[in-house]
Amino acid sequence: MFNLSKFLKLSKRQSGVGISLSNSSIRMAEVFFKNNSLVLSQLGEMELSPGCFAENGEIIKPDEIYRALNELAEINDLRTKEVVTAIHGEMVVVRQFFLPFMPEKDLASAVVWEAENYIPFDLNDVEMDFAIAARDEENAQFNILVAAVPRSLVWQYYDLFTSCGIELIAIEVEPVAITRLPKLLLDQHNLTFPTALVDLGDNYTNLVVVSQKDVHFMRTIPMGFAKNDAKKEKNLVELKDEMEYEDKLNEMAFEVDRSLKYLQSRNGSTSVSQILISGIGADSNAERILNGILNLPVETLKFSLQDFKGNPFLLQPKYGVALGLALREVD
Template structure:
């Protein structure tokens, strides 16, 4: 739906092989205003279960989906920002001695070889300075200093790029760096898709930063963002507006739907309806087959949340104050209350439209679809901040 006349604006495009979400925002005195939005999600019965043929045919299909959604939404610009899948992006916080710009670039590349578990020549590196001249003082932390190579490698893989920063033995001035790396082949594929769709791709962002823009804003508290999609659940621990721990699970809403369908011997479409109509019991004592099936299906997500919280806590970081839920499957009835009871933390669904100007009459519709648009909104906000 087109809402405003054509002006300079940006498209945030969040896509996978089954769905596309598009949000167009324009800069209005430093604040994002909604221009239009659109989405397409394949019918659940049409989803291909299991492995799918990749390659060029899949890329053409995605290109057509993006073009179709933009046409239906009557977007007014081709300037786009998109994000790479969270599971394909490696991030790490580096503490490096204060150096010249040239020497710092060399140091970052050298450190990247240590923390990225893939050949560095196959990756595209990006980094930015988070803070400069950070004093690092000595600590008694002999356990970290005596880790074996096997333990370090296991931690890198298991903790998904969350590495404890080792302080030096003498107080020095350090520069804190956020390192991001992505496979070159994947970046090339995304660029080709957007070029074929006639888009001017301004930037490849990360999903975690997009979610921080749309759901967190200037909040510097320690918090967790849990994005429960159809296929994958992404977990980000955020402190001072920076994602310092990112984890991904191959479990999402479709996992729950399939479990219900198998349990009741019904179609996926009917199971999907039951899932959202009945939901989960907030007191952790599911009554009936469906709540119990849902509880069993999301148990791996709960286990991962507990693990991530404990892992983060063990690093001596600021406490986690809250958990923000997003993604289409976060709309599961009573899910925030259920998780709050299990984790003893404040849990709520995030509102990606909270920092966006839009007509009041659209609020009921935007509230209903908001959880699915959090990444797209954050992407469109990137050059408006």
């Protein structure tokens, strides 16, 4: 049910559906392959009232989310009812640590042993998975990515989707979904690696640093941008709100800068060359502020796919997580 092990390796399904959940909306993306090209077959969003999820990720208003999920599935006539979703919230734990090279058959038990030092829950009460994020040949060690979620929280999400007739084939965490996006972006951005991906989401900001094959760093920052986006769409932003929004962007940018400096101190060979941003908070203001603080080129992600008629379709950056989840299941 809870699987992170293919975060940069895609399976052999011909289609994939990703559904991302937040306190403001549910977003869905469905993709499939046609003539060796990735095609966007469905895209949708349903708004939610505030307070559907607690800060720790627990579901507070299951009836409202149930209705929105059902409506989203019916309107979009999904090719498959097998989907991937992500859990967010304070109870989601993502950690990275190093282990010496060893036979992979011994790695799982070593990860469990080491994870007890990083996971603030009884490991008997969580769903936990891990992946080799990178291999440090110089120091003969694995960079291990571990994610853990309380089992009770996983079952809340599983029961919710099952009640809608939707089969959850995987539950992930949002930063892992973001790591798949470079596969789509190589032809649309002049990527240089390592690249930092920053998803300014509704409830959280996710930062990942990737190269073509490795994940060097991952962090979730408890700072979201949904409220301001909703106000901007309704043209109701007052000067005070604009100032608060810029203050939040500045705070987020300083956190990203702090993380990148930590990564550089930990691994001197990992020097980020550019920042790509996505999420509901991605706009020219975010580009400007991140560029000013980090002194790196910053660009909003452009997701250009074909629709089912072969026409180019440009996705809004807020669909980044849903798209990353959908990509888990396609080749």
